[in-house]
Amino acid sequence: MKSTLNTKRSAFASFKGAALILPLAVASAAQAAAPAQTTWVSTETKAFIAPATRTLAATPLVELAAGSPAHVVVSLKLRNANQLHQLARDVNDRKSTRFRKFLTHQQFLADYAPTEAQVQAVVTHLRKNGFINIRVAPNRLLVSADGTASSVKSGFNTPLVHFQRDNREVFANTAPAQVPEALSDTVLSVLGLQNVTRAHTMLHAGPRTQAKTLATGTATGHSPTEFPALYDVGNTPSAANTTVGIITQGGVSQATQDLNQFTSANNLPTVNVQTVQTGGPNGDYSDDQEGQGEWDLDSQSIVGAAGGAVNQLLFYMADNSASGNTGLTQAFNQAVSDNLAKVINVSLGWCEADAYSDGTMAAEDQIFTTAVAQGQTFSVSSGDEGVYECNNRGYPDGSTYSISWPASSPNVIAVGGTTLYTTASDGYASETVWNEGLDQNGKLWASTGGFSSYEAAPTWQSTLSVSPKPAGRAVPDISFDAAQSTGALVYNYGQIQQIGGTSLSSPIFVGFYARLESANSNSLGFPAASIYSAVQSTPALVHDVTSGNNGYGGYGYNAGKGWDYPTGWGSFDISKLVTYVQGHKFAQ
Template identity: 50%
Template sequence: MNQISVKTKQRNARLTMAIAVAMAAAFGAATAHAADGGWTETKTKGFLPLVQQQAATAASTDVASAAASAVDLAPGETIDVLLGLNLRNETQLDTFLRDLHTPGSPQYHRFVTTEQFASQYAPTQQQVDAVVAHLRKAGFVNIVVAPNRLLVSASGTAATVKAAFRTGLKGFSKNGRHVYANTDAAQVPNALGSIVGSVLGLQNVELMHTGASQPEGDTSNLTIPSGAAAVPHNPTEFSSIYDAGTTPTASQTTVGIISEGNLTQTVSDLNTFAANNGLGTISSSVVKTGSSGSSYTDTSGTVEWNMDSQAIVGAAGGSVQKVVFYDAPAMTLSAITAAYNRVVTDNVAKVINVSLGVCESSAHSQGSQATDDTIFKQAVAQGQTFSVSAGDHGAYECAGGSPSRSTYTVSEPATSPYVIAVGGTTVFTQASNTGTYNSEIVWNDPSWQPGTVWSTGGGFSAYESAPSWQSSSLTGSTKRGLPDVGFDADLRTGAILVVSGQTSDTLWGSGYLNNEGGTSLAAPIFTGIWARLESANGNNLGFPASSIYQYFPSNASVVNDVTSGNNGSGGYGYNAKAGWDATTGFGSIDISNLNAFIQKTPDFAQ
């Protein structure tokens, strides 16, 4: 036998052996599937392929190279997961949410308690027990079920993740951080397929982010109307700018703020802000929303949480019943989702501020978008309102501000139909009285960090259908359009904050103010205004979206319509126009006029 024939036989033998091994593995897998009833994909898709795809087309070749060469995590590397469970009787819940705001319906204005919601719409205890048993069998520990049974948290390792959800985890470096992402869609046994919606925590590549900030801005590129001024504002001025008149303060209403990290300085600065402005004591508390043993040391968001709290109190008229900081231990999507859920299970804050966002496709792929919606549905059912910033990169949220000009994307959770999405404006005040409103345009600042779009978020969701109250004849789309309203966000006309106990010379050096903006300012302005309207109406108002879309188009006196500006670049993006548009929604609110309208319109936000 010649040498070639010997090599051929050896190769064929190896091939035969490989096929046999593969067939045996396939047979073993098929037998295992038959034994365990098979597996079902959750809404959590493989995140690493998404990262690799995005990185391959991005300017950063370092990220693309790192993602392409990602390596398996060590089996013992610690991983915390958060399972988002599906609602029970969701069709009935959707009907209830519609009837809740339909005059004449038996369910009209009959908000539910947290206990009633869990009883009627949460997974059953038996279903949750089955999920917990699966986690324990895979090796997870520290398993905690949320009071409303919508979330289950657990601690494990890369090995337990693979056993429980049939996906590997790979790590790589991004912007100096060691990150990881799941290689495949998360799966659960078929018996749990109708119960488990998402498995969060399988990636830490994409984080929630806050908005824009900078020293006092240069207004030379603004066309300022005759007789108007473009100046930064003490947050207390937002009451007069948006015409509160004699509308009572929010002294009867508790507000919540989704926040993260160490809030010691934020609480101290809120007290200093109140003292500086003669507002009296602002009652506040911090509710830590992470699992036992979580660390709350991050201070990078201090200025953001300062802006949220000080802008809310200022727009609320200088008084709220209480400010509750719902404090997450990290900016991961799973940690922030857990904070949302704590708000609804506590059910003490009537209005909740979220000055955070993330690329919608990332939230969708991880499954947090679907989980967030279940939580926000509970908020609506209970009469709570989430106010969410629309994003600060114009029509290009997912591009990081350096966009393909004709490719539009939006921010989550602003895309949820169960929140009020708040866009951004540049507010001009009277030159003779900078606490009095003059006009507004769409916030779009091309002078700050050229090459990056800093403008109000807005556009249309790629995944969320338009809610019943947002007609396609109004928006021109069958998808959820955002924002719903808009308020001051321009860093050139933004908020002068107390930071580290001072209002100047601290952050940026002598001669500069701690001037902050972005839709991270616009959202708390609306939060404070809506809390004020709640107090003025006995905390009897519910989620206002359907009433906003029903009444605002035909009652011009309650809004300041923004009809000038654009949130894109180079002629792209969305343009402001009369009525609703995808830059500032219906515009800003005239507080006094809207309060008067509510009091003569019994079904507004009822």
């Protein structure tokens, strides 16, 4: 379902500063990297650092020593890609004869995965250039390998350079990743050639707040078990028959203990938790203390919104030591290859310009398209940086706007954030755009929304009436509570902590949609088109958020009637949505 804008903005146009002047030896290294007789063909991995396009650091760029370790994940092209894109549309189209006839893993391997011969050709190329520990993903979309800077240079015709940025030693490629012409129909992109930018969590933690009553209602923290009543689930059954996935960076031992404490404290059954290591067997799957608040928020908010039960909770753990964001790509792919989780939460994101440049966007859109065809739904936090994801992560930069990946993929549900106010009797009162202004460091905390510079607007967004008209995929689709002041009270290392951010709003949606799946025998597919058509025909399905802004100092987008950039359609009234689904084929 992915399509790319015909006129693409430079992948780095949102960054300011003088152009880098590369040392002659580095600038010319690509030409000298391979024998003259090799005909090279570029992949979707662009030069991450190139003259006149980006300033990353004032420090000089020095080519990595030949023996420096490198880890790559090679993304292979889908076979019959156009047909898979059409299938992903058809299984969610009630007018199609293939409606809800979701793709199986076996069918994917037979009709759409790269062939064994194509995989073997890539493996042979990697071995020839000194790569070892080569692993092929079960669905054959990814091939990972360990090598050196010299292996990268000889195998993909690009040097790697290293330099200092933000007090870190980082590296990146200075030329597009290329492959020999014989592999041009097989290799899509080469990931792992930069570790300059990395996905970050979308949570905003703070002290437990006192209830504050305003004209719009009372702002206070909430136990995750309170969100179902606040968003009117009524007698909707729990998600006890639906398997849910959570993508994490690193391990979740502490998060699992905290989840058990949460269920015990709320007299809920113990959740059937399984963990899946999604990278190499020697990867880092240990708990990261800084990340545990995120996985606590995800798991406890999902279980709370799901009515206290899910069939199974699968933690897909990315290798925390993997280069760049390759660990996350492998985690997404494992969740899709397994095809066990019906709804999958992603409370992570990073600048879409970087994802486009290093080939991640192309690689992951294939994965998300496959998920849609299989009837899986990825729910992704839209971001906590307002309109400034790429500009130093939330530091205002006037009218230079940007959004986050993978929320900008048309093959995921992007979930933005609101501030939720309650009545004197603890019921739903109202919502406004989540925007907490600048923190003490000058960073904006607000619901990320806008439109993509790289992903075309999907057909289900073609009739949006909003100004400015989106030139690409518009984000978010829907929103739920995300304010730290009205956030979730979750157990973190055994203590209650109040956490907000769109890392809360996405899990709330995941829990609710898992209930909807359980109520419909897990027959529902990817709901994006359905959400747009349903709300346009039945506006009462949502709480329309009409006040607030997601920028700063007069910039950003304002909320308004109907769909808007800060909150999409707003938040669902779940009982009304359940009733609607009972009377309509909820897909397209």
